[in-house]
Amino acid sequence: MNPVDPKAPYDDSNIFARILRGELPCTKVYEDEWAFAFHDIAPVAEIHVLVVPKGKYVSWDDFSVHAPAEEIAGFVRAVGRIAREMDLVEPGYRIINNIGPNGGQIVPHLHVHLLGGRVMGPMLDRNWQPA
Ligand code: 5GP
Numbered sequence: 001m002n003p004v005d006p007k008a009p010y011d012d013s014n015i016f017a018r019i020l021r022g023e024l025p026c027t028k029v030y031e032d033e034w035a036f037a038f039h040d041i042a043p044v045a046e047i048h049v050l051v052v053p054k055g056k057y058v059s060w061d062d063f064s065v066h067a068p069a070e071e072i073a074g075f076v077r078a079v080g081r082i083a084r085e086m087d088l089v090e091p092g093y094r095i096i097n098n099i100g101p102n103g104g105q106i107v108p109h110l111h112v113h114l115l116g117g118r119v120m121g122p123m124l125d126r127n128w129q130p131a
Contacts, residue, residue, distance in 0.1 A: 003101035004108045006059035016052050016109035030082045034074030037082050037114070046117025047086060047093075051079050057110040059099050079112050088116040 011017075018024040019038065026038035029049055040048040053075045057063040063072070083093055093116035098105040 001106045004105040006061045006100040008058060010056045010058050011108055014108045016107055032078055034071055035078035045115040049114040051082060051112045051114055053110055058108050059110055060097050061099060063110050083114060094120045
């Protein structure tokens with residue numbers, strides 16, 4: 001899949017939009033007024049859950065500019081609640097949001113990766129050197 005343009009208009013045919021509409025299957029773990037969460041199809045940790053807002057936002061950039069405060073709060077609280085309900089707080093976990101080409105975003109509907117159940121290691125490659 002092509003990298004996402006984080007400033008492109010929202011595309012209603014994206015995979016997560018279709019999951020939200022029930023057109024594609026998923027293994028759901030949580031749903032409330034603001035957020036929907038399901039297992040990643042290609043997990044990279046024991047627990048790899050994707051949390052998406054129900055609203056139509058391409059990226060964190062789009063969301064942070066256009067979403068009402070109530071929706072931002074609802075989404076952020078849902079991410080924290082899912083982690084608590086999955087007993088991830090005490091052992092620790094990682095949340096990742098990829099934005100655009102450099103971030104590695106593939107699906108153009110905002111999603112937070114919630115990763116747990118293993119030691120994640122360093123955040124990024126510590127051997128990176130400036131060009
Ligand atoms: P991104 O690179 O955009 O941050 O992450 C997209 C994530 O969506 C990837 O981890 C990928 O495995 C996951 N994914 C892609 N297609 C599907 C799908 O159809 N169902 C589910 N559950 N996850 C998907």
